[in-house]
Amino acid sequence: MAQIIDGKAAAGRIRDLVKDDVDKFRSVTHRTVGLATVLVGDDPASEVYVTSKRRLSRQAGIEDHHRRLSADAGQDEVAAVIDELAEDDAVSGILLQLPLPKHLDSKALIDRIPWQKDVDGLTTTSAGLLARNAPGLRPCTPLGILALLRAEGIDLSGVSAVVVGRSELVGKPLAQLLLQQNATVTVTHSRTRDLATVTRTADIVIAAAGIPHLIGAEHVKAGAIVIDVGIHRSANGLIGDVDFEAVSPITSRITPVPGGVGPMTIAELLRNTIQAAKIQT
Ligand code: NAP
Numbered sequence: 001m002a003q004i005i006d007g008k009a010a011a012g013r014i015r016d017l018v019k020d021d022v023d024k025f026r027s028v029t030h031r032t033v034g035l036a037t038v039l040v041g042d043d044p045a046s047e048v049y050v051t052s053k054r055r056l057s058r059q060a061g062i063e064d065h066h067r068r069l070s071a072d073a074g075q076d077e078v079a080a081v082i083d084e085l086a087e088d089d090a091v092s093g094i095l096l097q098l099p100l101p102k103h104l105d106s107k108a109l110i111d112r113i114p115w116q117k118d119v120d121g122l123t124t125t126s127a128g129l130l131a132r133n134a135p136g137l138r139p140c141t142p143l144g145i146l147a148l149l150r151a152e153g154i155d156l157s158g159v160s161a162v163v164v165g166r167s168e169l170v171g172k173p174l175a176q177l178l179l180q181q182n183a184t185v186t187v188t189h190s191r192t193r194d195l196a197t198v199t200r201t202a203d204i205v206i207a208a209a210g211i212p213h214l215i216g217a218e219h220v221k222a223g224a225i226v227i228d229v230g231i232h233r234s235a236n237g238l239i240g241d242v243d244f245e246a247v248s249p250i251t252s253r254i255t256p257v258p259g260g261v262g263p264m265t266i267a268e269l270l271r272n273t274i275q276a277a278k279i280q281t
Helices: 007-029 044-059 075-087 106-110 124-131 140-151 171-180 195-199 244-250 261-280
Strands: 034-040 067-069 093-096 160-164 184-188 204-207 225-228 232-234 237-239
Touching: 007 044, 007 140, 007 261, 034 044, 034 075, 034 261, 044 261, 067 075, 075 093, 075 106, 093 106, 093 261, 124 171, 140 171, 140 225, 140 261, 160 171, 160 195, 171 184, 184 195, 225 244
Parallel strands: 034 067, 034 093, 160 184, 160 204, 204 225
Antiparallel strands: 232 237
């Protein structure tokens, strides 16, 4: 029977470390650590995410600099808020909650965030630093997946990892981080032919396609490790990109949804925020 990877517990341990680190930073530098979450509009899922990011950062001793804009806020209005936060020394990190309303140019707004405050690791500069393996802030979900694998004592060197999805947020940066850990990485996407044949070669399958239950028993070889990034609301509560019931008996270890990658993403956001504060001093 598969071992369930407990993301909730691992995330709690990271948040405790961040809290200690924030306390130490404050006593050594006499400066506070602050996170600015910027929420535009009233998307209910985004509200839930921002609320828990703010709550958990406050618990870790990080100051809350939340900004709320209406759904019809213009490009210039959002840009002005980001510019103001970029100038504010009390703000260590800026998080622009995505997705933004459709009339806004997300990429242009993300790129207004200085890389030193880019706690989501999504600016063009942060992506370049990642590609070069240079110091910088990395996207939180890929960081959380690597931290989970590390917590499980999994040595990535030489293992075959198949990433399902190539988004800027998850798949692409994750593939780069895995490569930097010397995994042999294959990235699949919507045009991949015969996905199951590819994923069945993997020691580790990481599903980030945004399609409920895309990964079934036929996609996984016996004994593989399966990491499920997907989050979908269904009649039975939250479900992932992996059909947990069908896949878990085949695997050696698997993350649940909820309680797997999700809590790790927020824990890594907090870790990026203290990291950003250190970069700025
Ligand atoms: P996204 O931007 O929609 O990207 C999805 C990726 O999956 C695309 O690259 C797409 O390929 C690929 N894809 C689509 N259908 C596929 C198929 N049949 N086979 C293989 N690849 C396929 O999504 P995202 O932002 O990366 O998020 C993915 C999922 O993770 C979502 O469910 C999201 O809610 C969840 N998520 C969870 C967390 C967390 O903390 N747990 C964080 C972020 C996201 P193309 O490039 O060819 O279109």
